[in-house]
Structures are given as C-alpha cells and as structure tokens.
Amino acid sequence: MSGLAAAGALRNASWHVTVLDKGRVPGGRMATRTFDDGRFDYGAQFFTLRDEAFATLARPWIEAGQAVPWNEKRYRVPGGMRSIAEAMQEGLDVRLSERVARVRQTAGGWEAIADSGEKFRAASLLLTPPVPQSLQLLAASQVELNEGDWALLEGASYWKCITVLARIDGQTHAGADGFAAPERGPLQWVADNFAKGVSRLPGCLTIHATREFSEEYWERSASETAEAVLAAAGAYFDGRVRSYYLHRWRYAEPAVQLPVPFHSVGTLVFAGDVFGGPRIGGAAASGLAAAAHLLRLRGEQKSSE
Numbered sequence: 001m002s003g004l005a006a007a008g009a010l011r012n013a014s015w016h017v018t019v020l021d022k023g024r025v026p027g028g029r030m031a032t033r034t035f036d037d038g039r040f041d042y043g044a045q046f047f048t049l050r051d052e053a054f055a056t057l058a059r060p061w062i063e064a065g066q067a068v069p070w071n072e073k074r075y076r077v078p079g080g081m082r083s084i085a086e087a088m089q090e091g092l093d094v095r096l097s098e099r100v101a102r103v104r105q106t107a108g109g110w111e112a113i114a115d116s117g118e119k120f121r122a123a124s125l126l127l128t129p130p131v132p133q134s135l136q137l138l139a140a141s142q143v144e145l146n147e148g149d150w151a152l153l154e155g156a157s158y159w160k161c162i163t164v165l166a167r168i169d170g171q172t173h174a175g176a177d178g179f180a181a182p183e184r185g186p187l188q189w190v191a192d193n194f195a196k197g198v199s200r201l202p203g204c205l206t207i208h209a210t211r212e213f214s215e216e217y218w219e220r221s222a223s224e225t226a227e228a229v230l231a232a233a234g235a236y237f238d239g240r241v242r243s244y245y246l247h248r249w250r251y252a253e254p255a256v257q258l259p260v261p262f263h264s265v266g267t268l269v270f271a272g273d274v275f276g277g278p279r280i281g282g283a284a285a286s287g288l289a290a291a292a293h294l295l296r297l298r299g300e301q302k303s304s305e
C-alpha cells in the first residue's frame, strides 16, 4: 500500500516510477488468495478512513462500490483486499516477482539489482518493505547509514501473526456481520469470507491467532499449529474442516509507531505502516508523505541549479 500510494502520487506529478515487488501479486499484507475453490482475505481484513490523506485516496473505491461500509467505521472489499492493490497499480510500471537483492548508490542516484539480475536505475530510492527487511537489504548491499539513522530505524519492531484459512463442510457462525473479534483466548479474529462477499462459496473462514499464540507457536510444525488454531475456532463452525492453509506473518503489525511520517537520508527514503500507523491507512499516509518529500526535494534541487 505504502509503495503504490507513493508511486501513484509521483506519477501524478509526471515522474517515471518503477515499483519492484518480490510478490507474484501486488498488495503485500493486503493479501487475498484462492484455495480449494474458496477465496480468502488472509492479511488485512478491512480498512477505516481515520487517516485523512488515505480517505481521499479511498473515496473513488467507495464511490465505485469496490469498497463498501461493513461494520461501524470499517469498510470491506468484496473483490478481496488485493483488488485494491490491483486497481492502484493500473497505469504504473509495476514489476512483480522482482525481489531486490542489493542496492547501490550511483553518481546519478540509486541502482537496485534484482534476483533476476535485472538492474533498475533511478534518481531516488523509496524502500517500503517492513523496516527490518529494508535494513537487511542495506546491510547485504554494504550501504552505510550514520548512527542516528540506524538508531531510529532499528527501533521498528513488529508483532507476528499466524493465520489459518479453513474450508468448512458445514455451517459457520462468525457473528451477525460475518466476523468475530474474541477478547480472550488464542484467537484475535475470525471472518467469514462468504459473508464479506469475497468468496462465492460458503464455509471459508480466515482465523488470525493472537500475538502471544503466534509467538509461542512460531517454530512449531504447520500441522500442530493449525490443529491448535482450528480447535480454538471450534465455536465458529459446525461440521468438518475439509482443507486448510497456514500462513506465518513475520511482520504482521508494527509494535511501535516511529515518531516521523517517513525517514529520509538524502534521496534514500523509508516509508510504511511503522511510520504512519499500524493499518492500511497509516501505510498509505506514510507513502504519500514520502512522495511529497521527494517532490519537495526535487523542487529544491531544481531551484538551486
């Protein structure tokens, strides 16, 4: 979200932007997948409009019915959360399945070298992976930051989340609006993707475990972990689990919010939800703030030329 929001704003200012994403599909943690004929949102489940800059970005999706009011201030996306990222990438130069392995400062700016061996050059480099991944990339690239920059960026920490997607043969009971947010126990969220409009088949549950459970089970086998999650989710369905899929989010949600909307080291800029707030809107707000900063920087460079 952060990268696509920034890229859209820069494109609107007539910049040529290349978005490199290691994912086979766009969206990062706004993730939707199909398995056993069911369709599931398995990362973010909804968005809210509490971030002003994001509300402006989201308005056309709501007007077009791509996102619809759900419960209280939440919006759901019947096409799946990923469909928002797919809409945002239209008209942008997005390269999927391009994992950036190294970056290098050049005379004119930056070069990103992908696993594929392809090299991409640009005047500025905006990094929007979870910050620990951006720092690993810089370390692998032997790009040095000064102590103050490292100290700020190393403060970025995230909660883990284990997610189980379950196809149920039988009835599901995930609450009147199609979701439940248990206040206690090993689960933090159970949603019915049929009720959300994401799956055309009933019996498709997304189950997110709590931070504590996810930490405790992180190293355990997939079958032991899924069994424990499904046992805890027993109250939300009758019948049998016909198939399941387990996903481990190492960087699910920021555990802290850094005190700046983005961080810039000259033409190297960092953005993402750990800066803007632990949600889709926060990620977008950070990306938009980073884009505005890059535009200002370019304006200053031009006026000094």
Ligand SMILES: Cc1cc2nc3c(=O)[nH]c(=O)nc-3n(C[C@H](O)[C@H](O)[C@H](O)COP(=O)(O)OP(=O)(O)OC[C@H]3O[C@@H](n4cnc5c(N)ncnc54)[C@H](O)[C@@H]3O)c2cc1C
Pocket (backbone or CB within 6 Å): 001, 002, 003, 020, 021, 022, 023, 026, 027, 028, 029, 030, 042, 043, 044, 045, 046, 047, 048, 098, 099, 100, 101, 128, 129, 130, 133, 137, 161, 163, 208, 249, 251, 252, 253, 271, 272, 273, 274, 277, 278, 279, 280, 281, 283
């Ligand atoms: C289980 C879960 C539930 C959530 N529920 C909600 C919710 O209901 N509502 C809400 O608002 N938020 C929710 N969130 C949080 C929300 O999803 C995030 O805050 C937001 O999507 C983060 O966006 P981002 O752009 O900062 O990061 P990401 O979405 O993580 O994007 C980072 C991108 O960087 C790419 N990348 C990483 N390393 C490389 C590399 N070396 N080369 C190329 N590409 C790379 C990744 O593929 C990814 O696309 C949830 C998150 C999770 C995991």
